[in-house]
Amino acid sequence: MINHTRLKFAATTTDAIKLFAFAKDELEPWLEGQPQKLRTWVETQGFAAGSGAVCVVPDDAGGIDIALAGLGDAKSRARGRFSMATVAGKLPAGTYQLASDHSIEDLEEHAFAWLLSQYRFETYRAQPPHEARLICPEGLDQHRMESIAAGEVLTRDLINTPASDMGPDNLEAAARDLAQTHDAKIEVTAGDDLLKNNFPMIHTVGRASITPPRLIDMTWGDTGPTLVLVGKGVCFDTGGLNIKPGSSMGLMKKDMGGSATVLGLAHMIMALGLKLQLRVLIPAVENAIDGNAFRPQDILLSRKGLTVEVNNTDAEGRLVLADALALADETPPDLMICMATLTGAARVAVGPDISPFFTDDMPFANALREGAKVARDPVWELPFHDPYEAIIEPGIADLDNAPKGGFAGTITAALFLRRFVTNTERFAHFDIYGWQPSSAPARPKGGVGMGARAILASLPKALNL
Incomplete structure (x- = not known):
């Protein structure tokens, strides 16, 4: 019997890592409202919100404070889809929650891409899973x-x-x-x-x-x-x-x-x-x-x-x-x-x-x-x-x-x-x-x-x- 119901969102938790996803032209306006320390870190990491790019911002204890994800420019978005699946594959293990604003249609694409990033055909050979999990974004029907x-x-x-x-x-x-x-x-x-x-x-x-x-x-x-x-x-x-x-x-x-x-x-x-x-x-x-x-x-x-x-x-x-x-x-x-x-x-x-x-x-x-x-x-x-x-x-x-x-x-x-x-x-x-x-x-x-x-x-x- 095929276990086709194996792709699931993470359970809701209060200590989820906030994930901010930006198109290229949205990154700079967001950074303008952030502390200089965060701005410097993002610039040092060379994060420019390219499609599928990731930037993990550490906290004072060496853990993850927040994470940033790139959605690319209009041209890259027109030429591809499901870039959030690439993000999911690059992020460190943990439970993440989207914290940036998106339309319902975009939220559905991002969430669906994340779910499908977990797909592995393992009938004949086990494969390592992605350890980054996503909480179902607010406003979406998780069951659906x-x-x-x-x-x-x-x-x-x-x-x-x-x-x-x-x-x-x-x-x-x-x-x-x-x-x-x-x-x-x-x-x-x-x-x-x-x-x-x-x-x-x-x-x-x-x-x-x-x-x-x-x-x-x-x-x-x-x-x-x-x-x-x-x-x-x-x-x-x-x-x-x-x-x-x-x-x-x-x-x-x-x-x-x-x-x-x-x-x-x-x-x-x-x-x-x-x-x-x-x-x-x-x-x-x-x-x-x-x-x-x-x-x-x-x-x-x-x-x-x-x-x-x-x-x-x-x-x-x-x-x-x-x-x-x-x-x-x-x-x-x-x-x-x-x-x-x-x-x-x-x-x-x-x-x-x-x-x-x-x-x-x-x-x-x-x-x-x-x-x-x-x-x-x-x-x-x-x-x-x-x-x-x-x-x-x-x-x-x-x-x-x-x-x-x-x-x-x-x-x-x-x-x-x-x-x-x-x-x-x-x-x-x-x-x-x-x-x-x-x-x-x-x-x-x-x-x-x-x-x-x-x-x-x-x-x-x-x-x-």
């Missing part, structure tokens, strides 16, 4: 902040776990643990039962693995608007018979990043007790190679009744998602969101730091953009460009899972998925990366949540909660 951090931890831990310990069965176990924690209901359809219950493409993609494919279906809540989260759960992607080269296969443990993200978001929603009815659908498979693996040029019949020509077995994610989306669409929710590590084209378009999304629902798009700004969780809208529909129509079948030409790969994948959502009026698809390629403040190299906090922040407005 820790619940969001816990969702992020769950997502990261799931992605970081290798496929040897995170196959479809392990992903199911993680979902069951989460359901038990929040008293949610869960049903799983696995193996040949997928065929009996009309999930043919999930079965086809996963049938070559020694671990049977499955559809995980979790529900929670009995009042309020309905929200369905669909997450891609390809626990390892060899590429199938269109096998990936080794350089491309190396990160494929993260191909279940969509499912990890929706489980993290589901934790946030349930822990915060949002007044909605939640459903989480995860097609969990391994795209393996064996004598019964599906082949290029195969034509598959989907749950929706649409036929799909397979022109590349490495475009398997959209196949398993299609059956899950079709199921959700049979009882149309108020809002359906699909999250998947789907295409390399999305990474080429926006890089690894931004969550691209598609939707025809402008109110949701606007709410999402506002939520992303508040949550410091960047998103960018890409178009469901209808003229490209012809690209995914091969002629021999209704749909082509991997159209030739190489153009607009992330858009054509999104259009493919939209074909399976015909009754639900409000639908959005996220093509996320789910991986931090190099360490950054609050985001060590490895699995990372993308888009979940932006969605969470958007739900009150999007669903009138």
Whole structure:
């Protein structure tokens, strides 16, 4: 069982060290009101409030009197986020309390960054923790902040776990643990039962693995608007018979990043007790190679009744998602969101730091953009460009899972998925990366949540909660 609730604020104490955090242009006005001894010390230490810089001011007994932290200038703040995580890693052991004035949005960023600075993936190797602890800043909801951090931890831990310990069965176990924690209901359809219950493409993609494919279906809540989260759960992607080269296969443990993200978001929603009815659908498979693996040029019949020509077995994610989306669409929710590590084209378009999304629902798009700004969780809208529909129509079948030409790969994948959502009026698809390629403040190299906090922040407005 993953302990995803391990990031906590420090308990309130009367002897906490006061921490003053400044932008560059705020430091000098503050120093003007301080004793000369303090001014001299700060100048001697060369502290100029650069992003992530730290200055510890000693007391007469040799301990710490106060600490100063730098937030940088406007340019550095625009080019980065979560600088307080860098501060947390530099400060000496102790309990700190923010003593400077900040907006609620900035306080949330600083506090969340500090929480995430404590993240370590320690399943296989213990790592030294940060010894600097922060008391939850006044004005923030501690339970809310820790619940969001816990969702992020769950997502990261799931992605970081290798496929040897995170196959479809392990992903199911993680979902069951989460359901038990929040008293949610869960049903799983696995193996040949997928065929009996009309999930043919999930079965086809996963049938070559020694671990049977499955559809995980979790529900929670009995009042309020309905929200369905669909997450891609390809626990390892060899590429199938269109096998990936080794350089491309190396990160494929993260191909279940969509499912990890929706489980993290589901934790946030349930822990915060949002007044909605939640459903989480995860097609969990391994795209393996064996004598019964599906082949290029195969034509598959989907749950929706649409036929799909397979022109590349490495475009398997959209196949398993299609059956899950079709199921959700049979009882149309108020809002359906699909999250998947789907295409390399999305990474080429926006890089690894931004969550691209598609939707025809402008109110949701606007709410999402506002939520992303508040949550410091960047998103960018890409178009469901209808003229490209012809690209995914091969002629021999209704749909082509991997159209030739190489153009607009992330858009054509999104259009493919939209074909399976015909009754639900409000639908959005996220093509996320789910991986931090190099360490950054609050985001060590490895699995990372993308888009979940932006969605969470958007739900009150999007669903009138």
